[in-house]
Amino acid sequence: MNSFFATDGFKILVFLIVCVTAVVMFIRQSRHKLAADPKVVKDELDRLGSEYTVLSDVVVSAELGMNDVSHVVVSPYGVFVLTVKTEAGKVFGREGDREWQIKSGRQRDILYNPLWENRKHVNALEKMIGEVWFIPLVVFTRATLKGEFGDPVVRLKELIPSIAEHKKSRLPDDKRDEIVQKLRRTADQN
Structure with missing residues (x-):
């Protein structure tokens, strides 16, 4: 028993x-x-205060076609230009490298430097809205970062603190309103 x-x-x-x-x-x-899901970044950005205007999927014309910017956040502290990457795995590389490696299990993939992609977005936005204080950010939603990428590369959980670090006022209300109107007009046309 x-x-x-x-x-x-x-x-x-x-x-x-x-x-x-x-x-x-x-x-x-x-x-x-x-x-x-890229929407998780939008959900995270929606937690920002009322002084931040979040615009998603902004399409801007560039020299070689169109640029689809994941998110643009207009604030008194500048214009944050976000490029979102949803790749999973460990990302290896350095800020100046042309390509970064993503290792997930036994699989290795190449990722073209998203900082360069983000720079193209900033250049296109600058042509459209003029010279203002731009803050580039590349956001990885699922990856583990294993390199020297510099301040503009963050994981999702670091996004809000990275934005909150910027507290020096650089854009007056009227300039912010003008930028938001231009970006919204572009969004309405697309």
Whole structure:
């Protein structure tokens, strides 16, 4: 009789361990998939105060076609230009490298330097709205950063603190309103 309970008790324990492991894996996977959605960055930006105007999917003409800027945040502290990357894995590289590597498990992929992509966005916006204080940011929603990327490269959880670091007023209200109107007109045309 004792061995019956010992065997059944062991089976129950194994069953509980398997169930808990499955639940933990499901929760991790759900979070991982959620971070793949570019909308998570928009949700994060919506937490900013009323002095920030968030514009998403801004299309700006450039020398070689059109640029689709993930997010532009207009604030008294400058114009934040965000490029969002949803790749998963470990990102290796340096600020000046042409290509960065992404390693996910055994797979290695190449990512063209998103800082350069962001610079193109800033240049296109500068031609459209004029010279103002631009703050470039590249946001990785799922990657682990393993390189010397510089201040403009952040993970999702570092986004709001990175924006909040900027507290020197650089744009008067009328200039901010003018910028927002120009960007919204562009969005309405597309």
